[in-house]
Amino acid sequence: MNNSKNKLKICRVCGLYSEEYFPWGEDGESPTYDFCFCCGVEFGYGDATLEGVKSWRKKWIESGAKWHDPEYKTENWSLEEQLKNIPEEYR
Ligand SMILES: [Zn+2]
Structure with a gap:
């Protein structure tokens, strides 16, 4: 996961990684306004600022890190592993 x-x-x-999905568009500047399957944030709204990202993440984890769309949850899902995906600048 090293290229941009x-x-x-x-x-x-939440660090959810998806093969074919671009939460903020392929240019990283065109949010889809879809909801994250995992943390339920609305791309382009709840995650528009670093502050927003951090507070959403905190609330989400504090409320048990539940999946917004549990059918996408993989069997051996690990919150800890997924959080490692979060790019440095959004931690
Ligand atoms: Zn998420």
Whole structure:
């Protein structure tokens, strides 16, 4: 996960990585206003500022890190592992 393209496939709040998904568009500047399957943030709204990203993440983890769309949750999902995906600048 070292190139910039891959970074665009990661939810800034929870670190969810998706092969074919770009929360903020392929240019990283065109939010989709979709909701993250995992933390439920609305891309382009709840994650528009670093402050927003951090407070959403905090609230989400404090409330048990529940999946917004549990059907996408993988069997051996690990919150800790997923959080490692979050790009440096959004931690
Ligand atoms: Zn998320």
